[in-house]
Amino acid sequence: MLTTRLIPVLLYKSGILVRSRTFTLHQATGDPITQVERLTAWKADELIYLDISRDAVYDFRQTMNVIGPTSSSRDLFATMQNNFIDVVREVSKICRIPLTVGGKIRTIEDIRVRLEAGADKVSINTEALRRKEFIREAAEAFGSQCIVISIDVKFDQEKNRWAVYRDFGKVRTGLDPATWAKEAVQYGAGEILIQSIDRDGTGRGYDLDLVREVVREVSVPVIALGGVGEFEHLVEGIKRGEASAVAAANIFHFSEQSVINAKEYMKKKGINVRL
Numbered sequence: 642m643l644t645t646r647l648i649p650v651l652l653y654k655s656g657i658l659v660r661s662r663t664f665t666l667h668q669a670t671g672d673p674i675t676q677v678e679r680l681t682a683w684k685a686d687e688l689i690y691l692d693i694s695r696d697a698v699y700d701f702r703q704t705m706n707v708i709g710p711t712s713s714s715r716d717l718f719a720t721m722q723n724n725f726i727d728v729v730r731e732v733s734k735i736c737r738i739p740l741t742v743g744g745k746i747r748t749i750e751d752i753r754v755r756l757e758a759g760a761d762k763v764s765i766n767t768e769a770l771r772r773k774e775f776i777r778e779a780a781e782a783f784g785s786q787c788i789v790i791s792i793d794v795k796f797d798q799e800k801n802r803w804a805v806y807r808d809f810g811k812v813r814t815g816l817d818p819a820t821w822a823k824e825a826v827q828y829g830a831g832e833i834l835i836q837s838i839d840r841d842g843t844g845r846g847y848d849l850d851l852v853r854e855v856v857r858e859v860s861v862p863v864i865a866l867g868g869v870g871e872f873e874h875l876v877e878g879i880k881r882g883e884a885s886a887v888a889a890a891n892i893f894h895f896s897e898q899s900v901i902n903a904k905e906y907m908k909k910k911g912i913n914v915r916l
Contacts, residue, residue, distance in 0.1 A: 645879055645912050646686040646886035647904055649893045655694045660891045662842030664810040673728050681737045683900040692725045692744025726758050733759020741789055749782055766791040767807040770814055773828055780829025790830040794818045795838045803851055810838045819858040826859045837867040842891055844870020852882035864888050872906040879912055
């Protein structure tokens with residue numbers, strides 16, 4: 642019986658970590674390093690670190706105004722050059738679990754610099770939708786095991802079906818998520834990260850029908866994301882959604898032992914997790 646992975650997700654925006662709701666509302670939660678230390682210590686299986694910043698370069702002095710100029714943050718930001726790759730490099734120094742990095746990946750070189758900075762895998766979304774051959778090129782250059790295709794989905798009430806979106810969930814592509822996932826795997830994706838934009842930050846649980854439909858179309862692991870508000874939702878993602886791994890963001894922000902508590906709950910519910 643395969644071990645189920647529990648994967649916290651950290652959302653990075655212009656120098657700080659944030660909470661998200663339906664990809665539009667963002668609330669600051671702290672500096673980009675401290676939570677990595679905590680999640681590693683509390684036995685998360687992997688970490689997904691997504692850059693959702695709109696700007697490529699920003700001033701970390703503004704970040705300190707938001708989270709407070711603590712001695713640790715002041716020392717940290719003094720070593721950085723106001724870009725996400727420096728953050729990845731610092732995160733990788735303390736992250737003792739596999740690290741997936743996503744956001745603003747448009748070229749093979751973008752992947753290379755993230756892997757060289759310490760990432761184990763990359764998550765690709767918009768560029769794969771713009772040019773499907775990019776998936777094949779990335780898989781050939783670095784191996785399919787490094788390539789996670791992230792799929793952001795909204796439900797279209799008028800047409801009564803799901804639709805894939807790109808560019809921070811703002812541009813509709815017209816693609817069906819299960820069909821796109823299957824095609825991405827054919828091009829070389831080693832893993833699929835499926836996220837419901839409608840459920841993001843709501844605490845209503847995963848869109849289980851969406852997750853299950855994608856899982857049944859592909860031969861690679863599928864990670865469910867979007868909507869976790871209680872530990873039972875993690876169990877549902879595995880048992881009813883049939884996902885290989887479950888990921889969540891907001892639920893892990895404010896409790897010191899949230900990851901290990903979640904795993905203990907999942908274990909009691911019959912999920913094979915690593916404690």
